[in-house]
Amino acid sequence: MGDKSEQKKSYIVETARKVFVEKGFRSVTMQDIVEACDISRGGLYLYFGSTEEIFAEVLKLSQAEDDGPLPEGLPPDAAVSDILAYFLKEQKKEILRKKNSLTVAIYEYYFRGRVSKKDNLMKNQFDAGVIILENMIRDGIRSGEFYCENPHGAASNIMYVLEGLRIAAKTVGISEAAVDKELFYIMQGLVFE
Secondary structure, eight states: OOHHHHHHHHHHHHHHHHHHHHHTTTTOOHHHHHHHHTOOHHHHHTTOSSHHHHHHHHHHHHHHHHTOOOOTTSOTTOOHHHHHHHHHHHHHHHHHOOSSOOHHHHHHHHHTOOSOTTTOHHHHHHHHHHHHHHHHHHHHHHHTSBOOSOHHHHHHHHHHHHHHHHHHHHHTOOOHHHHHHHHHHHHHHHBOO
């Protein structure tokens, strides 16, 4: 694909992302994306054969955005507890985000059960999160900041708590205070007093 084709494909994916944020996954049609992109139906089908293909690209783009380096606000020699606190603060923002969130669309997409385990970006992202947290916990143990007998178990538990909070925020609603309380329990369970 040439540069112009890549630019057009990127434009479609970025524009479609906004449509998925607004409407979820199940309700979006190819016609919705045609209208949002202001292109012909045939022009869209040159790049994508279905909303599923487009959404898979949206997920890849979102994952690439999430995999960036540590933010500028944290110094390179930041304490592990500060890095974990920052990570949890960012998770809290995502959990409580009401606008510009793909969360509902992502759940609708995966609840259909048509994604293979190998291609399941959400599972891969979850597993990567466990590994990152486990390494962070191990670093905190080595530096004397954390105490934990089972770093892998703790990391898995943290990821499950975060995922549960994300679902609760979109289904039953959850207050900021309730999220803060759960995140406090995570930190309290690891950090020495």
